[in-house]
Amino acid sequence: MTFFSDTYILISGFVLLVTLALLRRSKFRMAMKSHNHLSLPFPPGPTGVPLLGNIHQMPVKDAWLQFREWSKVYGDVLHLSIFGKDIIVLTSYESADKLLNKRGAMYSSRPRAPVMADHGGWYYNLACVPTGELMHGQRRLLNQFLNPSAVRKYEELLTKKARSLAFHTSQKPACFQAHSRMHTTASVMKIAYGFEVVSEDDQAMREAEDAVKSLEVIGTPGSHPIDMFPILGKLPLWIWGQTFAKGMEQMRKGAYNVGLKPYTIVRNQMYYDRVMLTYAKAAGEATQSMASELIESHTLPDGSIKDEEVVWAALSHVYFAGADTTSSAIDTFVLAMMIYPKVQEKARQELDALLQGERLPTLADRVSLPYLHAVMKETLRWKPVLPLGLPHLLERDDIYNGMFLPAGAVVLSDIYSMSFDAKCFRNPFEFDPSRFLDYSQGRASLRTDIASDPEDITFGFGRRICPGRHLASSSLWITMATLLTVFEIKVPKDQDGKEIMPNIDYVTHIVSHPEPYRGDFVSRSKTVLEILVNSIEGVQNH
Numbered sequence: 001m002t003f004f005s006d007t008y009i010l011i012s013g014f015v016l017l018v019t020l021a022l023l024r025r026s027k028f029r030m031a032m033k034s035h036n037h038l039s040l041p042f043p044p045g046p047t048g049v050p051l052l053g054n055i056h057q058m059p060v061k062d063a064w065l066q067f068r069e070w071s072k073v074y075g076d077v078l079h080l081s082i083f084g085k086d087i088i089v090l091t092s093y094e095s096a097d098k099l100l101n102k103r104g105a106m107y108s109s110r111p112r113a114p115v116m117a118d119h120g121g122w123y124y125n126l127a128c129v130p131t132g133e134l135m136h137g138q139r140r141l142l143n144q145f146l147n148p149s150a151v152r153k154y155e156e157l158l159t160k161k162a163r164s165l166a167f168h169t170s171q172k173p174a175c176f177q178a179h180s181r182m183h184t185t186a187s188v189m190k191i192a193y194g195f196e197v198v199s200e201d202d203q204a205m206r207e208a209e210d211a212v213k214s215l216e217v218i219g220t221p222g223s224h225p226i227d228m229f230p231i232l233g234k235l236p237l238w239i240w241g242q243t244f245a246k247g248m249e250q251m252r253k254g255a256y257n258v259g260l261k262p263y264t265i266v267r268n269q270m271y272y273d274r275v276m277l278t279y280a281k282a283a284g285e286a287t288q289s290m291a292s293e294l295i296e297s298h299t300l301p302d303g304s305i306k307d308e309e310v311v312w313a314a315l316s317h318v319y320f321a322g323a324d325t326t327s328s329a330i331d332t333f334v335l336a337m338m339i340y341p342k343v344q345e346k347a348r349q350e351l352d353a354l355l356q357g358e359r360l361p362t363l364a365d366r367v368s369l370p371y372l373h374a375v376m377k378e379t380l381r382w383k384p385v386l387p388l389g390l391p392h393l394l395e396r397d398d399i400y401n402g403m404f405l406p407a408g409a410v411v412l413s414d415i416y417s418m419s420f421d422a423k424c425f426r427n428p429f430e431f432d433p434s435r436f437l438d439y440s441q442g443r444a445s446l447r448t449d450i451a452s453d454p455e456d457i458t459f460g461f462g463r464r465i466c467p468g469r470h471l472a473s474s475s476l477w478i479t480m481a482t483l484l485t486v487f488e489i490k491v492p493k494d495q496d497g498k499e500i501m502p503n504i505d506y507v508t509h510i511v512s513h514p515e516p517y518r519g520d521f522v523s524r525s526k527t528v529l530e531i532l533v534n535s536i537e538g539v540q541n542h
């Protein structure tokens, strides 16, 4: 991405950055009270150049691929430096567990991200909220609604949405990825705000997509010069080029559309219902959404809402962090089923033995289907949804295995390298769910002795672990089970009957998505389609 509008700005900007780098190295360490009293070494890493550090070695795209290579040379805790900013990359589950989980109190903040937070209007988004009340307050509310037992109350809705996805896929199989995106958005919109999303042209869908797109302007989060030297943010935005200035405008719009706006709609509706004396009815319906429950429970006697910013911000995450991520995992599952038909067949046999062709799966069947659960773990491992998680910030100096980790370092959990760690996963690039199964009792059961479980890796770590993980795994599981019950998922063929192998390239900004692909969804029988249609009331509208 070009941040500078012309050569002059490029040169003067460069001189400024180098000067700031010199100042920063000493000042930043002092501000964060970093002292290496014992003169311990930093973790190893590639040798950088004075002042600039490793900037010239950092790939612009898919940095985790390079981190994996470096980890083979330097070990599982890497140290990099960019303009004097320390970056620690954890490439093994063991190091992430020992530092981010076990020493979570000091590894749980987020680095400052002025471009996203201050200029782009996303200051409330947990991806850039440091430790403090805005973080704790939001996480408290999210955990209240998304803990394992709370998520059970959404099982019926998730099942209905999975069936609706199967139905729409049977009607228009070529549009599967668009359907999957719509159905995950529809689920989280219903849960968060009680809104019904019924079409891909729905305004909420378009606004969520625009909001995701608007974030692309910042490239790799944290990589813009303003993020490294916030003082540069005081300069007029146009010096970074028109695209950037316009991008900031789009970001602010997106931040409002997925944050305050949907909350305000619910709040106004509830207020209107109250005024119209239909409050009792509205309250009855209100219990169906997180927003209305929270507005109810946070309304003060004078009609204002206690901690209102925390409430609307927390809700925004269900919608914004919930849809894009889960649909990525669903799309990966379908891709894997096309490429590994034997795995697909095995999972289906397990389902058929339980369902006997008489009914569709429900989430209550999950415990009886260990192979399918293993397929889900492998889906999450094989193509991690967030290959580098979200950055953590180390708030105090730390020592790990005789190495000095300085306060103020940005800590990256390299979920990609952890997922392809050959020490934990044999033939890591193969999609092989049996790695999670134990057949010693004569039938498959999930292994309990796995050194690193993808479900403990892919949702992040410590006090920042994904609060939506239980909802995500229920949604993913029921979608997988329903699709396999209804369809055989095949690689499409060309006119000569030759298979057209799907593209397995992924495009990643923060979340990774498969590039558009085509799958062939063949209904398994007329009966199963009838059962599907009968199981959904008013299917056209869901």
Ligand code: HEM
Pocket: 126, 127, 139, 142, 146, 317, 318, 319, 321, 322, 323, 325, 326, 329, 385, 386, 389, 390, 391, 392, 413, 458, 459, 460, 461, 462, 463, 464, 465, 466, 467, 468, 469, 471, 472
């Ligand atoms: C397959 C689906 C999903 C995956 C793989 C995923 C993964 C992640 C990861 C890796 C993080 C960063 C954790 C860290 O900093 O160590 C994260 C954070 C987060 N996720 Fe998810 N997520 C998924 C679905 C969801 C859903 C459904 C929701 C909400 C309903 C959600 C809400 C959040 C929030 C709010 C955060 C920020 C937490 C914080 O900073 O304190 N995610 N997620």
